[in-house]
Amino acid sequence: xxxxxxxxxxxxxxxxxxxxxxxxxxxxxxxxxxxxxxxxxxxxxxxxxxxxxxxxxxxxxxxxxxxxxxxxxxxxxxxxxxxxxxxxxxxxxxxxxxxxxxxxxxxxxxxxxxxxxxx
Amino acid sequence: xxxxxxxxxxxxxxxxxxxxxxxxxxxxxxxxxxxxxxxxxxxxxxxxxxxxxxxxxxxxxxxxxxxxxxxxxxxxxxxxxxxxxxxxxxxxxxxxxxxxxxxxxxxxxxxxxxxxxxxxxxxxxxxxxxxxxxxxxxxxxxxxxxxxxxxxxxxxxxxxxxxxxxxxxxxxxxxxxxxxxxxxxxxxxxxxxx
Numbered sequence: 001x002x003x004x005x006x007x008x009x010x011x012x013x014x015x016x017x018x019x020x021x022x023x024x025x026x027x028x029x030x031x032x033x034x035x036x037x038x039x040x041x042x043x044x045x046x047x048x049x050x051x052x053x054x055x056x057x058x059x060x061x062x063x064x065x066x067x068x069x070x071x072x073x074x075x076x077x078x079x080x081x082x083x084x085x086x087x088x089x090x091x092x093x094x095x096x097x098x099x100x101x102x103x104x105x106x107x108x109x110x111x112x113x114x115x116x117x118x119x
Numbered sequence: 120x121x122x123x124x125x126x127x128x129x130x131x132x133x134x135x136x137x138x139x140x141x142x143x144x145x146x147x148x149x150x151x152x153x154x155x156x157x158x159x160x161x162x163x164x165x166x167x168x169x170x171x172x173x174x175x176x177x178x179x180x181x182x183x184x185x186x187x188x189x190x191x192x193x194x195x196x197x198x199x200x201x202x203x204x205x206x207x208x209x210x211x212x213x214x215x216x217x218x219x220x221x222x223x224x225x226x227x228x229x230x231x232x233x234x235x236x237x238x239x240x241x242x243x244x245x246x247x248x249x250x251x252x253x254x255x256x257x258x259x260x261x262x263x264x265x266x267x268x269x270x271x272x273x274x275x276x277x278x279x280x281x282x283x284x285x286x287x288x289x290x291x292x293x294x295x296x297x298x299x300x301x302x303x304x305x306x307x308x309x310x311x312x313x
Binding site for chain 2: 011014031034
């Protein structure tokens with residue numbers, strides 16, 4: 001295990017940053033990780049999302065997983081909620097769509113209409 | 120009938136089953152034993168477990184506990200992959216006593232899928248299930264690496280999410296260093312799965 005001392009410093013930095021931004025989680029991202037999702041590439045999609053947050057140094061975004069949500073034909077499925085706004089469900093989010101999705105919806109706060117799932 | 124490209128995807132799928140079964144603690148053991156030409160992947164959890172009648176049927180592709188779709192597919196795929204690769208598969212479980220899923224493979228079998236993106240997969244499991252305690256133990260020959268999420272979560276507390284960019288970097292580095300240490304000391308390429 002890498003030095004836990006380093007992790008304590010990371011925690012202090014994260015708490016400091018959070019205090020400066022004066023907010024809790026600014027967005028929530030949920031990736032559907034049922035068997036159907038994984039088969040469609042959801043692992044790589046989530047991995048790309050985490051990679052993007054790390055690379056672009058985007059803090060205060062909570063990323064979680066859920067199981068199959070019954071929309072298997074649209075997998076990989078990603079749901080995004082920015083602040084208190086409505087949760088948007090996106091379909092067919094392959095890794096190549098991830099940078100645009102993060103940039104547009106998380107950073108700029110504008111949903112990507114073309115990739116929404118029409119239920 | 121291969122839906123998953125690599126064994127990491129099977130691992131993720133099995134752990135997702137554990138979480139669906141209410142598990143708060145999951146042990147993931149990966150053993151690569153070149154001397155015995157064997158790979159073992161075992162997932163043990165403290166979820167709600169399965170009744171004997173469910174246990175008998177669990178490797179049947181038409182059985183599922185899910186309600187959103189009528190067919191369950193994950194476990195039979197792992198069983199099939201193991202049996203196709205000179206290995207075997209077992210499930211042990213009792214109601215309220217968790218479950219153990221174990222698959223073995225002939226390490227050098229030509230059809231054995233690679234482990235694939237193990238670090239990315241573990242990141243998904245750890246970050247995506249922030250309430251889960253994962254104990255990941257990976258052995259290659261005589262070399263071993265253990266990674267526990269509990270000590271990380273204990274330090275971070277409730278206010279810093281695991282998806283914090285610096286925390287992501289920390290976990291990724293810890294896993295990469297651990298894996299490369301068992302790989303280099305054992306003289307095999309763990310990440311490529313060979």
